[in-house]
Amino acid sequence: MIKKLHIPFLEIIHENNDYIVVNKTAGLISEKSPFEDCSVEDQVFNHILKKKPKPYIGVIHRLDRVTSGVLVFAKKKSILVAFNTLFSSRKVQKTYLAIVKKKPEKNKGNLMNFLVKNTLEKRSEVFQSKSKDSLEASLSYKVIGKNNFGYLLEVKPKTGRFHQIRVQLAHIGLPIIGDEKYGSNKDYIPLSICLHAWKLTYQDAESKNIKTFEAPPPKNAFWTFK
Numbered sequence: 001m002i003k004k005l006h007i008p009f010l011e012i013i014h015e016n017n018d019y020i021v022v023n024k025t026a027g028l029i030s031e032k033s034p035f036e037d038c039s040v041e042d043q044v045f046n047h048i049l050k051k052k053p054k055p056y057i058g059v060i061h062r063l064d065r066v067t068s069g070v071l072v073f074a075k076k077k078s079i080l081v082a083f084n085t086l087f088s089s090r091k092v093q094k095t096y097l098a099i100v101k102k103k104p105e106k107n108k109g110n111l112m113n114f115l116v117k118n119t120l121e122k123r124s125e126v127f128q129s130k131s132k133d134s135l136e137a138s139l140s141y142k143v144i145g146k147n148n149f150g151y152l153l154e155v156k157p158k159t160g161r162f163h164q165i166r167v168q169l170a171h172i173g174l175p176i177i178g179d180e181k182y183g184s185n186k187d188y189i190p191l192s193i194c195l196h197a198w199k200l201t202y203q204d205a206e207s208k209n210i211k212t213f214e215a216p217p218p219k220n221a222f223w224t225f226k
Helices: 040-049 077-088 164-171
Strands: 011-015 019-024 068-074 092-100 108-118 123-127 135-146 151-157 195-203 210-214
Touching: 011 210, 019 040, 040 068, 068 077, 068 210, 077 092, 092 164, 108 164, 123 164, 135 164, 151 164
Parallel strands: 068 195
Antiparallel strands: 011 019, 019 068, 092 151, 092 195, 108 123, 108 135, 135 151, 195 210
């Protein structure tokens, strides 16, 4: 018997026979786990279960628990493989929104660092030079807004490293609001930080059309910008 969980609201951005795109709620993990009562994968499974008795759910990519935004799940194995190929060949562009308390020295810039994942502490650390354990991480950012809480940055990672945006911004003195792990002293919503996966863009293999999925930011005062 399939166990039905108490599933929070699922915000669907787009759905077809091949995949489903959702706006992940911060506080939930992306992939189901025996240690969690609910994940976004559980949400999607229960949604599709209403129409199909034995849904296939393929986890294409993930977001940190504390991050909200665009998340795509495959409904077919072949679609999972196709998206995995796009991601591994870096043909998917993610665009994030981040709110930082301090004003950046420059309104836009590029960051490149060598990161080492500290598995024990579940964090990344910046190293000044390349080592056998480090991975190169690069991103671009620009300031696109300001309010009473801080500055809104548009961030485009060029690589997909663990906690990349969080640690790279913190390294230049701009920890994301709410991100205590990387030095923020500004309170935010529990199990959340001011980091949102805003857009996901890729080229469709068959039609060659550029597709973009966009997730509205959280609805609270921190995310209100003129």
